[in-house]
Amino acid sequence: MLMSGNDYRESLRRYRPKVYVNGREVRSVPDEPRLAPGVNAVALTYDYALREELAPLMRAGAVNRMLAVPRSSQDLLNKLEAVRLVCQETGCAQRYLAGDAFAAILSATSQMDGDLGSDYSTRFGAYLERACAEDLAVGIAMTDGKGDRTERPHAQANPDAYVRIAGRRQDGIVLRGAKAIITGAPYMHELLVMPCRNMTEADSDYAVCCAVPIDAPGMTLVARPAGRPGEAAAKFSGRYGQSTAVGVFDDVFVPWERVFLAGEWRYSSAFTYAYATHHRHTCIAARAGFGDLLIGAGALMTEANGIDLDRAGNLRDSMVELIRIVEGFFACGVAASAYCRSDAAGVATPDAVFANVGKLLLATQIYDMHRLAHHVSGGLIVTLPGPEEDHNPATGGRLSELLGGHPDIPYEKRIEVARLIEDLTASNQSGWYSVISLHGGGSPEAMKMEIWRNYPLGNKVDIVERLLERGVLADGIRKISRNRQPGRCCIEGCVVPLPQPAVLTLPTKKA
Amino acid sequence: MLMSGNDYRESLRRYRPKVYVNGREVRSVPDEPRLAPGVNAVALTYDYALREELAPLMRAGAVNRMLAVPRSSQDLLNKLEAVRLVCQETGCAQRYLAGDAFAAILSATSQMDGDLGSDYSTRFGAYLERACAEDLAVGIAMTDGKGDRTERPHAQANPDAYVRIAGRRQDGIVLRGAKAIITGAPYMHELLVMPCRNMTEADSDYAVCCAVPIDAPGMTLVARPAGRPGEAAAKFSGRYGQSTAVGVFDDVFVPWERVFLAGEWRYSSAFTYAYATHHRHTCIAARAGFGDLLIGAGALMTEANGIDLDRAGNLRDSMVELIRIVEGFFACGVAASAYCRSDAAGVATPDAVFANVGKLLLATQIYDMHRLAHHVSGGLIVTLPGPEEDHNPATGGRLSELLGGHPDIPYEKRIEVARLIEDLTASNQSGWYSVISLHGGGSPEAMKMEIWRNYPLGNKVDIVERLLERGVLADGIRKISRNRQPGRCCIEGCVVPLPQPAVLTLPTKKA
């Protein structure tokens, strides 16, 4: 049953999570001003799903797109567009991480069940059905505290540096430890605990995946404010933002029906990698939505400055470069969708090479996006008097006279757009967007390793080898043959690489 | 009726084009060594289409994919994969330009017929049917001599700087002038003459599109050799290459049934723009195929140097960057296919923003591709003794002893790969690839203008305006409203942008 944004706010009253923000305990999450921008952003994902004209994007059947497990290229494309749409309004939708995790856990538990005869996927299927039916907001608790990075989980001086199974009971498991970065935690209904890396046998207690209500006994969230609540100059991030929290698990009990991995250490990386691929794919759409905001704001700002972009070649060039960046990485998301693969569980997983290329591009180019937005906007955005000055009778009127730009555009409009650009690109909110784009979903090095691991390098070597005549080089190629996996371009029985889209049937829309 | 490569070679004997290469007249095109690499490359597009396992890619029904007008996203994706496939073997397929032009002329003549009541599209349809049935190789004569670039065609000191209708007869038209760059001209069956820019009324005589047999009386081709024929060190471009020719039209007669635009100057840009979009889209696949060659060769070379890329982080980084570039621009081709539009003539046109972004990326990044290939290969590639030295009894044996790399890989293999890399990235062939990637299909500035012209900027401004509350900014947005075209993200009756993929139904392949 789909909720509205207000239903969601009310539903949060049914939970009593232990939350601290900047050292002070939060009495009521839905009423807490320091979290309001985060709650607003999540609420919009509910409201949009109820709008009929958005249904093709925002719903998959009766399920909110943010939660839906993708089953086809079409689902993946629709997810991208849905996430881009909500992020155009709110900067970061936050709630889509749940769908990414659902897809990953479904794949990984199915694989595990197939190998081990376990019934994790059935158990998870039941959980998934309930989460979708109740239209929950579910946060992902993945990144552990990690402690000393040169040691594995079990070898840490402090055994709680990674979240672990501290005890096993007949009815469930007991969790201890810390998750360092949980997006939107305070205003979620539940958390999905997931492993953040591959494990060895000695790390078995750290191979754990399960679902925990946000107010489970023993659970504490130490959070940062969402956005820039209450700041007059925060045109955007006073309304929408994101909180992140450290999650402390002090002997949190989890019943078996909510446990989806419990010690099967060989499968830990299956959860981690599958989530990474889905999540990086979705990140592409999220940041494209943020890019849309920059493009629109940059265009408005140049206009307010009295500049005609059709004549000012050097500023138009920067606008086109901004567009090129945003549509360039979004294209990788589209390609990853078109070249997806379906597994035995029916989950459509985006192509890992394209998804990682797209995430890598956005991770490094978010800085260029800020640069370009600054270039087209001019220096005014960080030197204008603050909003408190607008109503200073001693100065307000005179500033309005003296600092107007184009005569058709009142000073009040010009500074409003300038403050929006400042908020988006030159505030602590923009710093947050930079870092989270760079490191969220894994650092650039992690993307590069996934590209390397998944690329059908051997196929490319084959081409060259054939060119140089097979006989001569036959011995030379052994060492890189382990990379000669079929990749996305090979089908059985085909002696030259045959790509997958040959079997696609894409109907096109009439213009 | 699909021909084989040999059929194609034989078919060339039925034509007697007037061709000069480096100042000497060519007696027989199919027997001319200086053109052989070009003939080989085109021949491969014939042979591949006859291979059953490649049929899904290389044929659209009974038509060679290089000639087929795309009717759907699927067609566009299959064209991309087909072109990538042949360019992996030959560097540049050349023949696909015909398909790009066919699609463009079909769209443009249909539009013209709809507006003017003319029957150009029927006429062109008949030509198209014959060309496909006879499986022709058709070259595109588009770029005019241009003369003084600050003057329009009709105002040039020399009226023949652009190809023009020099006379109109009852049975057809007479062409005069020069086309400066015609890809593969000497070994084509026919040429399609197309306009290279928008025209004014005074330029009416220059608004002309028609088909001309390669050996039409009055036609002279002044060509460069294809590739590096006969050079021992040219491991690749001794076998495959591309000729370009200047085409001189000295009163060439064209009967009406081969004329598809003759003075309707308002429609000139429709031909030019439509061809540009199709062609840039296809270029993406061509250069991705070339990129595959570099990736494979780079991997082989590092191996021959005794380097393990799993350990040599800095070289692996360069390999990943090379992959990122190639798959990054290819993704734009895929996205342009997924977001294509069909027009009244049933032609599926790739999304112009994605197609131009992809072409712009490859145009500038081809240089980075060379840099990365050089980085992983080492300096040896331009300092090794040449192939004549291999058989010098005074030095050959000693060099083989002294310059071996990894003990498992004989010197002979190492230098063979080194010479391939040199040929691909540090020879005049590589220079040709750079310049043709940068300027072929239009200069970077042309791509930028198309991105700017086609981008739904107004939609992005709307988002920001809504955020800042509509009332306040209502006046401020007038000046950029002309860019508020629907773009690819809007449908009628939808108050927020609704993307097109919502109606796609993409079946996915089972892994």
Next chain:
Amino acid sequence: MLMSGNDYRESLRRYRPKVYVNGREVRSVPDEPRLAPGVNAVALTYDYALREELAPLMRAGAVNRMLAVPRSSQDLLNKLEAVRLVCQETGCAQRYLAGDAFAAILSATSQMDGDLGSDYSTRFGAYLERACAEDLAVGIAMTDGKGDRTERPHAQANPDAYVRIAGRRQDGIVLRGAKAIITGAPYMHELLVMPCRNMTEADSDYAVCCAVPIDAPGMTLVARPAGRPGEAAAKFSGRYGQSTAVGVFDDVFVPWERVFLAGEWRYSSAFTYAYATHHRHTCIAARAGFGDLLIGAGALMTEANGIDLDRAGNLRDSMVELIRIVEGFFACGVAASAYCRSDAAGVATPDAVFANVGKLLLATQIYDMHRLAHHVSGGLIVTLPGPEEDHNPATGGRLSELLGGHPDIPYEKRIEVARLIEDLTASNQSGWYSVISLHGGGSPEAMKMEIWRNYPLGNKVDIVERLLERGVLADGIRKISRNRQPGRCCIEGCVVPLPQPAVLTLPTKKA
């Protein structure tokens, strides 16, 4: 007589400027917490000059280096090192703008006196002597409000959009209008009003340069807070920062002895360009000092994360890239110093090409510097709990246990460095640094135009022409001959370019 930092603070009490910060009037500038980081930064330039071991850098004779007019390459190099030194501590020294303006005004007034027989340079010399003797802090009021950017000053709807001479009296002139961005204005002793562009005859009233005490009647400053005063997480910018102010001139009287340009519109651009060259040169050193802070902080952060940069190749690569950027643009400052020119007034002006190249590099690469600092630091910097949490008894201890990194480095140290990086690279302070690096001292387009205007392009054409044999191309080169100015590489009587360093005598230091 050199002042100490405390002398400077006390000296501010002798002025009664009318200053508003965020809508509230400031009672006492030296006691105002919202301006304290700015006062601290300027105070340090006083204290450093009193330290004997820094004397070679921080003083030029008896004058603070921030005020000294450079007379030689050595002076320019020492200025660079002095500014880098103070900016390593305070991020931005602010006070050096005075020295840049002094040099520019001395050059421009000398040129004007030579042409017109005026005595502006004598008048300015007296002012300069007093300013140095009294060791003043002098702000530069250059950037006008500008109004509609498509109109010249005299054609603006509001005649006060640019500061102008609103009246001339026997004893001086009366100023009206607005200067939009004045660095550090509230805590300066005086302001130098300078023209920000070239002027036409109709703009004569806008061609004005003069000195105004900060508390002149009719002068109002509308300022932003300096840095992030009072924010617990602002490890750096709570201590040091910069205020910028809008300066409103409402009939400010200036006596003739303080007026250095008053209507001689042809010379307006001489003031503007000369200041731009000196200022861009100095900016290079300022941002190199900021870069040093990032380099040091990045190294500390990786260490606190338990990473050994000698092993972690990909992070070391980012550190080297950060160093490459900072030393790469600093090198341009050094080269501009080595290739300086002295004019008739004895002012050594840095080479304009190198100075503009250096400023252009830092303007665009500041974004890369942030990216690299983020890359080496990890995502923690924007997700750690805030400083108020450190003392929360309910969470502080447990977080300290759970979030430690390397066992040798206490949690308290790790988060302290993390917060410093956040402050420097992901806060509104970092946004300010980005924008001010990009647009301060002119936008990138302004730098490009200066490079183009000053580059001895004709010399380079000569080389090629000679290569192609002079006769053949003799006519062809006329059109670009106007760029064939002597440039820095030509001396009289030399038929090939002869560079200037040939006459340098640089003693070198023993290692």
Next chain:
Amino acid sequence: MLMSGNDYRESLRRYRPKVYVNGREVRSVPDEPRLAPGVNAVALTYDYALREELAPLMRAGAVNRMLAVPRSSQDLLNKLEAVRLVCQETGCAQRYLAGDAFAAILSATSQMDGDLGSDYSTRFGAYLERACAEDLAVGIAMTDGKGDRTERPHAQANPDAYVRIAGRRQDGIVLRGAKAIITGAPYMHELLVMPCRNMTEADSDYAVCCAVPIDAPGMTLVARPAGRPGEAAAKFSGRYGQSTAVGVFDDVFVPWERVFLAGEWRYSSAFTYAYATHHRHTCIAARAGFGDLLIGAGALMTEANGIDLDRAGNLRDSMVELIRIVEGFFACGVAASAYCRSDAAGVATPDAVFANVGKLLLATQIYDMHRLAHHVSGGLIVTLPGPEEDHNPATGGRLSELLGGHPDIPYEKRIEVARLIEDLTASNQSGWYSVISLHGGGSPEAMKMEIWRNYPLGNKVDIVERLLERGVLADGIRKISRNRQPGRCCIEGCVVPLPQPAVLTLPTKKA
């Protein structure tokens, strides 16, 4: 006694080196067409030194600047300008490598003598004096064959993979092995054999530095042609070019007075590193000279195309970017000169950080230089008919009519410039320039390691530490303290970093 270019050619007749080019033995080096472009380039370094107006640059006292050991900042600056000057004419001067090696060997032998009491520096001093007095051309034989790169020299399957001391006699040593890349070898008078890496004790026989006449018995050179001799289209590289050779040493005897290192393995790296620093510094000037050619040719080509760069903003932008790159890396050479250090032997060594940054910038940006030159030149450069066509009576005249650009510029001039650009940027010569810029003097990774090794990172950490208050972080900094070398910015007794230029006295030139 300085020779003229013709003296040099004649002097080559006194030598009988065993040289093969492309499998054929060379009878007489000065008469060999395939080597003529290389001989021409070296000859110019002789002729220029005889021109009085160039004396300040081209001579250091009575010695050709290409051979002179730098003793001061001034010498280093003058060397940069001299090398830039000759490379503007010839692309690559080749002969300056001798001066780089002389400086390195003088430093290294002095250090060795100081430590070991040997007299290598006296011996080398005598050799140096003679080489300068006789005005020799001396090649550097440094890069060994290397064999399997994972093994040290002594552990290679083939002991001759690196050049080694195969025997010691009373009167000298006997050399065996291969040097893989020797610049300009065939037309040198002598070769300096140098070690290319650090060695271990087991590698003692490979730690060897000595001078060998080019025609020493047992010496064979297997060379590539210099430039593109005899190719009609090679406007530039038909005249000037560079040969590289593999040098095979088959029991070459070297008398003791020509031996400067013979087994003292600990000092091998001193030779290698010192040469690398000098050589990378000089490379900066060489490539700046090549850049000047591109800048001039690009400007001429745009003009020939009828384009006014003052109006065509996007092409001017590319010209400015080209200038920015060239002057940006040249500035690093200037800075390395200004911050040089003198050692006990009186050799002025450029600052290693700046020298390596400059070389790293040119190594990667040469590709961008080609891209920019192509951008401003247009596609014509690789599609124009070849020079043989110019005199084809059947086509020549008509092409000249049809392909003219601006009416003031004859077709003949336009294609001449176009062919020059093709030669410089799109031929195998340009490929050679790319690869040699990237890998010559060490790969990019080598530069990065030198930057890392030499950067005073500890100083930067100190700044941050001080900011965070020394006490708190005292323990935290231990691990990176080994990088806290004094660097170029520290002097004894100074508690804050004090830079070196404070003691410079740079007189400036009057404009």
